[in-house]
Amino acid sequence: MTHIVQIAPAISSGSGVAGVAHALEREFIAAGATVERFTAAEAGRPSGFRGRTPLATHLTRARNVVWFSTVGTRRARRFLAERPDAIAITHNDVMAGDIYVNHGLLQAAMRARGDYAWRMVRNPVHLFTAVRDRIRYRGRTHRAVVALTTNEAELLRSTYGRVRAPIHVIPNGVDIERFRPPDAAERVQARAELGVDDDRTIAVFIGHEFERKGLPIAIQSLGTAPEVLLLVIGGSPDMIRRAQAQARTAGVSERVHFVGTHRDPIPFLWASDVLVLPSAYEANALVVLEALACGLPVVSTRVGFAPDILIDGENGFLVERSAKAVGARLDELSSQPLDGWRVRARQTAEQYAWPQIARRYLELIESMRRGGVGAALGQGTPDDAGDEAGG
Missing domain, CATH: 3.40.50.2000 (Glycogen Phosphorylase B;)
Structure with a gap:
């Protein structure tokens, strides 16, 4: 044995x-x-x-x-x-x-x-x-x-x-039984708790080190993705205050929603349409797998597991670390039905x-x-x- x-x-x-x-x-x-x-x-x-x-x-x-x-x-x-x-x-x-x-x-x-x-x-x-x-x-x-x-x-x-x-x-x-796509009722409830209707595209950012993980880039990217809301999970009160100031400077504060740190990211993944991770470094970025398992395509820089698992145009996009590149892909995803993306994202995660x-x-x-x-x-x-x- x-x-x-x-x-x-x-x-x-x-x-x-x-x-x-x-x-x-x-x-x-x-x-x-x-x-x-x-x-x-x-x-x-x-x-x-x-x-x-x-x-x-x-x-x-x-x-x-x-x-x-x-x-x-x-x-x-x-x-x-x-x-x-x-x-x-x-x-x-x-x-x-x-x-x-x-x-x-x-x-x-x-x-x-x-x-x-x-x-x-x-x-x-x-x-x-x-x-x-x-x-x-x-x-x-x-x-x-x-x-x-x-x-x-x-x-x-x-x-x-x-x-x-x-x-x-x-x-x-990834635990594919725990991290799974929501059913229709679960998605409606998750969005209702955030006060967001189902017509808006939500990009979720999850992480504590805002600078390294690229939150300022994600915030700036909203300038070229006008139909996207950004949901931010994580951060200390001081970090959130600085990020809120960055959102005001960029003129997108009404489209950035901070909810602080939560032990369970699943309700926020269920409410969202895409994960955004313009990080400078990741050893793995388990959140990429968790998001895919919940049926979310991923827009990520070439860090951690992303280059091994993301296929451009299939389950997400690999982008340069710039607001322009991130915003272009978020805007592209916000302008089309995501049902096929969700299926392909889930199928990818099931392999892991x-x-x-x-x-x-x-x-x-x-x-x-x-x-x-x-x-x-x-x-x-x-x-x-x-x-x-x-x-």
Whole structure:
């Protein structure tokens, strides 16, 4: 029987890394594997203050990253030593485990936001993370690395030069039972709760980092998409106030609706017609899959999973990171029936249901149990895959 240990700061239902690990755990168990967890809680993370200010929250998160990367690593290695038959899948921080899932590259994210050197130097945890991950990828910490997209696999190689472990591209999945197109009544109710009639085209933006994810571009794009309303999910009060000012400056404030942060995006996806994501960097952008699963075409820049999954004119559009390019596609979609787009979007997402994605992990695990990890990125042989994947 396959024995799997998942290592992550937290594992729970929902979004983010914790939600990914939880979805994989569910599917591994359904496939007959024995699964254990090693989280920060199991590692004995000390309790700390829970500040209500942004600074206190930032300091708590920074401390947790350093603690789980150092103390958590030592305790994870002891935990795994007691389970020599297990294959360990690590998500974030800990420097142990057979397979490391790369959920994002700090350096790439900071470069995308601009002022790279200043952003790195002003935050000691960024410098710590950069050094930690260079050791991770250039050394022998893991036997295999999973990149969530082909773009991310290339970024790994361009950032670190030679990644010693072979790189395998396995995307995140989506819960196609939870994320599904609404029926007619559900759509009417979702729109009624927003106070929008069914004749208007709604483009939804979901994300917290407004600048990196391109909200200012989405707002400006409304100037060339006059029939489109923009629904914004996420952001802190200060971020929303700045974005509202940007909308007023652009002269489109009456067509931008901010609803703040919500744990469940589904009602807003059901109310919408298209997802817009003019982001500068994404490791994966799970929201793209979630939107497709709900039947929404996607207008996105060439980041994260979008180039792997979007086909221009079929289930969305890949665009340059400019208001003109985004607005042109939103305007095009607002001027035509979207029934066919919705069907094609849903069909795309169904190919990435979590059972299929978990099966790909299980195939990698089986390869490792047989003594190899397979050719990385479709290159080489098991013996030379590590060198070729690292460039």
